[in-house]
Amino acid sequence: MTRDDLMFRDGLLNGHRILVTGGGTGLGKVMAEAFLILGAEVFICGRRGNVLDETAEELMGQHGGKMVGLACDIRDADAIDDMLDRIWNNGGALTGLVNNAAGNFVSRTQDLSMRGFDAISNIVFRGSFAVTLACGKRWIDQGVSASVLSILATWVWNGSAFTVPSAMSKAGINVMSQSLAVEWADKGIRLNCIAPGTFPTEGMSARLRPTEGGSAFRDTTDYPMGRVGRMPELANLAAFLMSPQAEYVSGQTIAIDGARYLATGGNFSSMRSWTDEQWAEARQSIRATTAKDKAQRTA
Ligand SMILES: CCC/C=C/C(=O)SCCNC(=O)CCNC(=O)[C@H](O)C(C)(C)COP(=O)([O-])OP(=O)([O-])OC[C@H]1O[C@@H](n2cnc3c(N)ncnc32)[C@H](O)[C@@H]1OP(=O)([O-])[O-]
Numbered sequence: 363m364t365r366d367d368l369m370f371r372d373g374l375l376n377g378h379r380i381l382v383t384g385g386g387t388g389l390g391k392v393m394a395e396a397f398l399i400l401g402a403e404v405f406i407c408g409r410r411g412n413v414l415d416e417t418a419e420e421l422m423g424q425h426g427g428k429m430v431g432l433a434c435d436i437r438d439a440d441a442i443d444d445m446l447d448r449i450w451n452n453g454g455a456l457t458g459l460v461n462n463a464a465g466n467f468v469s470r471t472q473d474l475s476m477r478g479f480d481a482i483s484n485i486v487f488r489g490s491f492a493v494t495l496a497c498g499k500r501w502i503d504q505g506v507s508a509s510v511l512s513i514l515a516t517w518v519w520n521g522s523a524f525t526v527p528s529a530m531s532k533a534g535i536n537v538m539s540q541s542l543a544v545e546w547a548d549k550g551i552r553l554n555c556i557a558p559g560t561f562p563t564e565g566m567s568a569r570l571r572p573t574e575g576g577s578a579f580r581d582t583t584d585y586p587m588g589r590v591g592r593m594p595e596l597a598n599l600a601a602f603l604m605s606p607q608a609e610y611v612s613g614q615t616i617a618i619d620g621a622r623y624l625a626t627g628g629n630f631s632s633m634r635s636w637t638d639e640q641w642a643e644a645r646q647s648i649r650a651t652t653a654k655d656k657a658q659r660t661a
C-alpha cells in the first residue's frame with residue numbers, strides 16, 4: 363500500500379497507540395500498515411513470532427514509524443495480560459484495539475468434533491472478548507477514551523453453511539459490540555465492526571477454498587461489481603472508524619462487500635453439492651496448512 367491509497371490527511375492518528383490482533387498477516391497487516399502511515403504507534407500480535415517480526419520490519423522499512431510485534435495466543439487470558447502489561451509499561455495506554463485474529467475452516471457441521479468447534483470459537487468468540495475485556499478494564503480504571511473495531515463477516519446477518527462455528531462466534535462479537543457500545547459509551551469507549559466481503563488472503567483461501575489453490579476467487583461472476591475487495595478499501599474504512607473524528611459512530615457494523623451479500627448471501631451454500639471425496643480432500647488440505655503454521659508458532 364502507498365500513502366496515496368489512503369484518503370486521510372497526514373498525522374490523522376498521531377499520538378494513538380493501536381493493537382491489531384492477528385496483525386502479522388492478511389487484513390490485519392493491511393490495517394496495521396494504514397494506522398502506521400497515519401502516525402499511530404502500532405502493536406501486532408499472533409502466535410508466530412517470526413511472522414510478526416518480518417511484518418513489523420517490512421512495514422517500518424517502507425513507511426518509518428513504530429510497529430512492535432508481540433507473540434501472544436489470545437486464547438490464553440494470562441498471556442493477554444502479559445502482552446498488555448508490556449504495552450502499557452512501555453509508553454502508556456492503548457487508545458485502540460482491532461479484534462482481527464481468527465481461526466476458520468470449511469467443514470460439514472456433522473463432521474466437527476467439539477474440539478473442532480473450540481478451535482474456532484476459542485479464538486474468535488472467547489479470544490476477542492478476552493482482549494476487549496482486558497483492555498476495557500484498564501481503560502475504565504484509568505479514564506482513557508478508546509476505540510474498538512472488530513472484524514466480522516456478512517454472515518452475522520444471514521448465517522453461513524459450512525462455517526457454523528465462525529458464524530456463531532462472529533455473531534456473538536457483533537452483539538458484544540452493540541452491548542458494550544451502550545454500556546461503555548459514557549466511559550469514552552466506542553465499539554464498531556466491519557463485515558468484509560471477499561478480500562483474498564493466504565490464510566483465508568487455504569481454509570475456505572482449500573482445494574482450489576491459486577485459482578480461488580478468479581471467477582467473480584456472482585460478485586455484483588465483478589471483483590473482490592481491494593485491501594486499501596478496507597484499510598480506509600478501518601482508519602475512519604479508529605479516528606477521533608468518528609467519535610459519534612458507535613455500535614455499528616458496516617459491510618464492505620461490493621453489495622455481494624445482498625445479491626447472493628455471500629457465503630458457502632454452493633458447497634451443498636460437494637461429495638464425500640471433496641470434503642475429505644478439503645480436510646486433508648486444511649490440516650496440511652494448519653500443520654505448517656503450527657510448526658512456526660512461538661506462542
Ligand atoms: C468470506 C470469508 C470470511 C473469512 C473468515 C475467516 O475467518 S478467514 C481466517 C482464516 N485464518 C485462520 O484460520 C488462521 C488460524 N487458523 C488456525 O490456527 C487453525 O486453522 C485452527 C482454526 C484449526 C486452529 O488450530 P488449532 O491448533 O487450535 O487446531 P488443531 O489442529 O489442534 O485442531 C483442533 C480440532 O479442529 C479439528 N479440525 C481441524 N481442521 C478440521 C477440518 N478441516 N474439518 C474438521 N475438523 C477439523 C481437528 O480435528 C481438532 O479436533 P479433534 O480431531 O482433536 O477432535
Ligand SMILES: NC(=O)C1=CN([C@@H]2O[C@H](COP(=O)(O)OP(=O)(O)OC[C@H]3O[C@@H](n4cnc5c(N)ncnc54)[C@H](OP(=O)(O)O)[C@@H]3O)[C@@H](O)[C@H]2O)C=CC1
Binds near residue numbers: 461
Ligand atoms: N479475507 C477475507 O476475505 C475475510 C476475512 N475476514 C476476517 O478478517 C480477519 C483476518 O482474516 P485474514 O487476514 O483473511 O486471515 P489470516 O489467516 O491472514 O489472519 C488471521 C490472523 O489471526 C492470527 N491468529 C489466529 N489465531 C490466533 C490466536 N489464537 N492468537 C493470536 N493470533 C491469532 C493469525 O496468526 P497466527 O496463526 O500466527 O496466530 C493470523 O495472523 C479474520 O477475522 C477473518 O475472519 C472476514 C471476512 C472476509
